[in-house]
Amino acid sequence: MAGDSGAVDSTYGGEAGPDQAPARVGRRGLTIRLRMTITYGAAVFLTGAVLVYTAYSLFRWRLSHMNSDVVLAPGCSVNGHVVQSKYCMAARDQNILSQIDKPLIFVLLISAVVAVLIGYFLAGRFLAPINKITRTARRVASRPDRALHARIDMEGPQDDELVNLAQTFDGMLDRLDHAFEGQRRFVGNASHELRTPLAINRTLLEVTLMDPDASEQTRQLCHTLLATNERSERMIEGLLLLARADNEPTNREDIDLAEVAYRSVTQCEMEAAERHVAIRTSLQPAVVSGDGILIERIAMNLIQNALRHNIGAGGWVDVLSYDRSNDVPGHGLLVVANTGPEVPPYAVETLFEPFKRGSQPSGASPARDPKDKGVGLGLSIVRSVVRAHGGRVAAEPRPGGGLIVRVWLPVRV
Incomplete structure (x- = not known):
């Protein structure tokens, strides 16, 4: 029967046909590789053409105004005529270049910014099909039992790399479906x-x-x-x-872990009395989202497992629920701990495998306990249900013998 909550240790919280997808006939057109090559080549050409034309225009304008505002070096002008010496010509050219270098640098920076914007825009256009494939893959991965009907259905040239990738992905989804x-x-x-x-x-x-x-x-x-x-x-x-x-629940509802655990404890009281094992509870309201029947199965399996692997008369089972978990935020926590035989740390993970059963207490007979009606699927079902709900389950040996099992389930949003 349920015991006093004050006796409970508060530290517990802290895959056409099934074998091949129908082939789609691609329309005529350029592949993604050719389109990227032509587009980026055209962008580079236009940017370079603008830069060359600007430089040419600046030089031409500067030369046409050379006699009006070009400052000549000393000794390069005699009675208003320009002296055509190598020194004077070099000084004149240097003067012209010094007046157009800043506009050229400015045009170069503008061209670089425009090139980056064009490249960013084109990259987004070319990567849009990949983003569509990624969104479909994520949707299927998050809800495989409900989203396997989703298809990319991308159209394009038959030899297009992205179209081939999308059709291959759709074929894989057909097989999985x-x-x-x-x-x-x-x-x-x-x-x-x-x-x-x-x-x-x-x-x-x-x-x-x-x-x-x-x-x-x-x-x-x-x-x-x-x-x-x-x-x-x-x-x-x-x-x-x-x-x-193993399938994600289709109909989610708000479930209070405390109420689920209380009902499970009530159903197990008779078995606990037969085994002379005390059930102690400390239940805080914890509203989580999921399938009520499956979540109740989690609590029931954990409590039954704790009862059937206890040390017998004088043993106990602790059942606790918390509205928030400090180590896994956004989740409610259900904890079931029990006395019992010592469990080696290396054997804990195997307990969640189908048909794996805990070891007998030291000195106990290997014969089956006539009161044990389990078939070795309890913890396997717990792990599958928890994973389908997007939660976590972990177990660890309890000091002195027995097991502590913690289940985290997403809280209501």
Whole structure:
């Protein structure tokens, strides 16, 4: 049963067909390489032409006004006539160059700025298809179960590099879409095909047990087969839930971790009493966004796992929730800790793998605990559900034995 929250340690918070995409016929036109070459070549040519023309114009203008305002060197003018000596000619040219060098530098700077702006504009035009591919890829990556229908559908020349890249990407999405659709059909078919024979077996065994003429040996065999059948049903339910948990929830709602944890604790009180394990709670309201059924499955699996891997009489399970997590901002935190056998640090990560089970306490018999109804999928389901919700899950050995599992889920925005 739930214990006093004051006894809880507050440190816990701190993939045409499925094999090939239909080929698209490209329209006639220039490839991206030719367009970039021609465009950038034209830009360089125009910029250089403007610069050369400006320099030519300045020189021509300067020479046409040479006699009016050119300052000659001393001794280069006799009775108003310019002396045509090498020294005087060089001095005149130097004087002309000194008057047009600043306008040329100014025109050069303007040409550089214009060239950069033209290059930036052209680069944006040429990179627009790549940005479209990137946006589609990000959308599919963030919601693979809902955005696999998205396609780039880029049109252009058949040999265009970017068009080929976009068509290849669309072909990959076609394959992934078929693969996900096949997985969904498999889950639906398996749900029916695997449950039906087990349900029939259970009914036949229960009818046999109701037969007053059945021998004791037959009854004992039926009880054994019922337990095996029940375990198979739980395993199938767990595998189907694991397959569902890998997909991002389609219908998100506001879920209070405290309420979810309280309901899970209430459902586990009878099992805790049978095992003589105390459940202690410290639950703060923490509203997160997600699928209510799957989030409740997280809390239920963690608490059941903590109960079934406890040390027995005198053990305890702590269940805590926090509205904010200091180490992962923007997330609510659910913590489940328990006493139990010591878990080596190197073995913690393997606990989240399907069908992996914790080790027995020191000196305990390797035989299965008759009260343990688990099939080794609990923590695997927890990790898949948490990842599908965009959260995190981590576990660490608890000093003195047992495990501390922390689950971070995105809070409501």
